[in-house]
Amino acid sequence: MKKIKFIGIVDDDPITVFGIRKMLNTVVDCEIVEAYQNGKVAFEALHKKFSENEDIPEVIFLDINMPIMDGWQFLDEFLKLPINKRIRINIVTSSIDPFDKKKWEYYKENTHHLITFNNKPINKQDIEEITQVA
């Protein structure tokens, strides 16, 4: 089983968080899995870790529709952080709005991090595929 040190989940829906956690347990050996209930909470936590030189996640599961700060707003802020390591950000959303897909393409083109777009529902095979260090 592959090993990943730190995985982050940004989603306001506890069921999705539960599901991702559960599936991760079966496909990857991970030391830390942290969940954040919206973009703002996630950004603040990660920003703190980064500025204090602590570990930050190598893979992030990111929801789009969230209160306070949504997935895009999170990306706006997070991508500004001068993180050299290439991080894998997996967008997981139930949105099938073509507008969201366009937005993803824009973000993907403008960062050195790896960003993928995944529609819910997401299964074990999908999780296995997208859960690796970029």
Add this chain to the structure above:
Amino acid sequence: MLIGPRIQSTSYLIKQLPTLTVFIDREFKIMHASDKWLYTFGERSNTIFGQCLFKVFPELSIKWKSVLNECFEGKSNPMGVQIYEQNEQKKWYEWSNTCWFDENENIIGAIIQINDVTEALKNELELEKTKVQLKQQSEISKTGRWEYDIINDEITWCDITRSIHEVSQDYVPRLDTGIQFYKEGYSRNAISMAIFEAQEKGKPWSIKLQIITATGKEKWVLAAGKPLYEKRELVGFTGTFQDINEQVVANIETKKNEKLLRTLVDNLPLNVYVKDINSKKILVNKAECEHLGVKNEDELLGKDNFDIYDYETAKRFTEQDIKVMTSLVPILGEEVISTDKKGRQTTYLTSKIPLLDGQGSSTGLIGISLDITNIKQKEKELRNLIDVTSLQNKKLINFAHIVSHNLRSHTANFSMLLNFLQHEEDEEEKETILNMLNSASNNLLDTIENLNEVLAINTNINLKKKDVNLFDSILTVESNLKDFITENKGEIVNKIPQKQSLKVIPQYLESILINFITNGIKYKHPDRNPVLSLKLSSNEDYKILTVTDNGLGIDLNKYGNKLFGMYKTFHSHENARGIGLYVTKNQVEAMGGKIEVESEVGAGTTFKIFFNEKN
């Protein structure tokens, strides 16, 4: 010489003749001359006797020699006229001769008499000239002459009179046939009456009448005449007869055209006017009169813009007039708004075209304008309708997205959890998954309920607007939320006039008030107690309820476009559901209103709720 003394004595008699007379012998030698003759022909006097006539007057025609020779044979003939120049004056003399007999009836020479015919010739020439001129004049003016001689019952027509009647030159008119030429009815009656009156009262006449010519053509003529008297006795009539058909027909045509133009201008569904160089109206049509609310065009003629419109409009219009008249470039179909003296506004589609004189400079302008106020109003309504429909359309699409997204996220959860359940063997974990499924199901029900609520607002057309007292409504909501307000140490400042009523759907108003009041208190600033003030204002189309709080405020640059979206929350508040403002917005819009928002982070938020009282 035998002849000598006899000549002498005769000579004295001849000397005294009052006419220019000269006696010549058969050799053309001048024998005697009257003093008058000598005097007239001047210095030749003393020496001419005995000289040959043709030597003394070398200018005389040689032909006259033979004429005189014939005279010597007893046959006197006329000689003709001879020019004689004297003191730079041309004189015309007529020479005539007669035989000169001695006592024995022998022709011994010729007596020549000379008459000064200069005056007579001049007169004759003058007369000739006058005749020619008269003829030309009458031909040009198509004026003929006629005369009627009562005694002989004879009518004379000149050539022109004949040609006006289109009869041959040998046609002989009579009084009755002359009158028959006049068109039956008015013309014939009128001429008969005129002749009768002239006969009875001596009145001359000059009237425009119609005749039917010999070839059957209708013609307008000016028939004039007057009675002629001799020793107070009526002897006839004379007069003129002028063909004025062209003028009359042209005149009738002009009048017809004028009438046509006026009818056209008056009945155009456009306001038409003509202005002079000073911007004063010199012609207005009926539409313009009606439009400006006057009964008679005289009330507008001579008026300028300042007499009709308010100062600003008049100034603008006058500048426009001057521009058209100086640049000579017309204004076509321009939209202008005018305000009259009573403050009424009108929108026109106006055209101004410069009027030019023969030299190409402007003498005024023609204005054509169409009142499009109603069309503009319709256009505005139509545009509003389009705005409303496109807004509805947007809302529908938005709603479809919301539905699809919200349902999708739930079904995704169901599918995921069911998949887990299928493969789960641990009983405890199964229990957890079942609990999750239960919660997912409740979430789905909530979502559907919310969507239903929104759908109801947008589809429920049975709810009718009623007059509701706004002040009282706020009091009711306040008392319902009393515990919540007290708990948060909130204060509501109700600045609504107590008798203010609002035409709304009462359930919606209540829901809207609850939402804004709870929001204003829920998102209070941690450093101060929440204060909410409500007041009402109005504009042309709406009554506006303004709700101002002193709470957290919202960064509108960040969240502005999502503020009224479904399931959007902006504050980390446990009770934030992200449905309130979405529903509120739908309720306000369902009543034909809108919501505007102003906010400053840390200072507070002001919502303006626009109520449309129309149905």
